[in-house]
Amino acid sequence: MSLHVGEIAYTNTLPFFFELDRSSLEQHGICITQNVPANINHMLASGELQAAAISSFSYGKNEKDYVVLPDLCVASAGMVHSLLLFSKVPINKLEGESVALTTSSETTVHLLKIVLKRFYQVTPCYKQEKPDLANMLTSHTAALLIGDDAIRERHADAPYVYDLGQLWYEWTGLPMTYALFAVRKDALESKVEEINMLHQSLRKSYLRTAADGYRQISRYLERKGMASLSFWDMYFEALLHQPTSKTEQGLLYYFQLCYEEGFLEREVPTLSKWRPTTSVIKYKQ
Incomplete structure (x- = not known):
């Protein structure tokens, strides 16, 4: 075997x-x-x-x-460069907004939910989508991409781009x-x-x-x-x-x-x- x-x-x-x-x-x-x-x-x-x-x-x-x-x-321990939240508004303005979540991983999805609720006191409306940034941002205020999908889109024309590894480290002082x-x-x-x-x-x-x-x-x-x-x-x-x-x-x-x-x-x-x-x-x- x-x-x-x-x-x-x-x-x-x-x-x-x-x-x-x-x-x-x-x-x-x-x-x-x-x-x-x-x-x-x-x-x-x-x-x-x-x-x-x-x-x-x-x-x-x-x-x-x-x-x-x-x-x-x-x-x-800080920026990871491949877990990125692309947003049309500042992260602290996402209360009640629609956020598209990649279907590719659970770790980052739950990390984002923790970061937004615990650190920024905002609770958006989440919806899972295929990892296609253009389509995600057409229907949603923000979109989460991870891995190679995030790397490919790192220079996308989004007003705000947040690295979740950096956010976690800034708030906790611990590696993720x-x-x-x-x-x-x-x-x-x-x-x-x-x-x-x-x-x-x-x-x-x-x-x-x-x-x-x-x-x-x-x-x-x-x-x-x-x-x-x-x-x-x-x-x-x-x-x-x-x-x-x-x-x-x-x-x-x-x-x-x-x-x-x-x-x-x-x-x-x-x-x-x-x-x-x-x-x-x-x-x-």
Whole structure:
């Protein structure tokens, strides 16, 4: 039986996958599927995947079923450049206004709702839309885009553009974690060697891409035409791909606010972390 792994099809997780030896992983029974965060989240929750890079909110919603792979995350302490709210009015004037939400991710949608209600005391009317900025702003006062969709539209002609990573950091003083790597608990015992290999490979890929200041990966992305080399240098410089006590503190605070707002059914006071081993699987609560 193979270990089915989900890859988020956004550049913020690319350092973990850029240097993977995919053919070697396949030979060892590790199969990788790429999709947008919302679909990857669903596939892991349903058991179609056994491990995946997932939205942070999806971990909070399913934490009883998951463990987190250590040393891997996507976070920022300030601007993230790919979670953008485009608005026709100032953010503090969005009370009762119509805000279009991307269908691509749950983490950012709930982050926006928290930022607007808790920090700006405004509650708009939300509606989910496909991530097409022009269409979104035709019918709505503001629109939320994430990932590569946001990067493509970063120079759009909108009166106000807000970076949610920056807003979160300004109000909390804490980093925000957008994605984690999770493994289903029911796959731990039967897939120990594959999980070990996956974890080591993801970390090795990240370390290799970071070793040259992300220059190789930035050149690769520049050739794809989405943004300039200087943008990608700035983009990866802003991201945190290794968790710290501060990133965990920020993530748990995000979960706390999600619970208080009714977005999560249960509190998430800690992260269940997988401990790499070649014998008996252990994880801690």
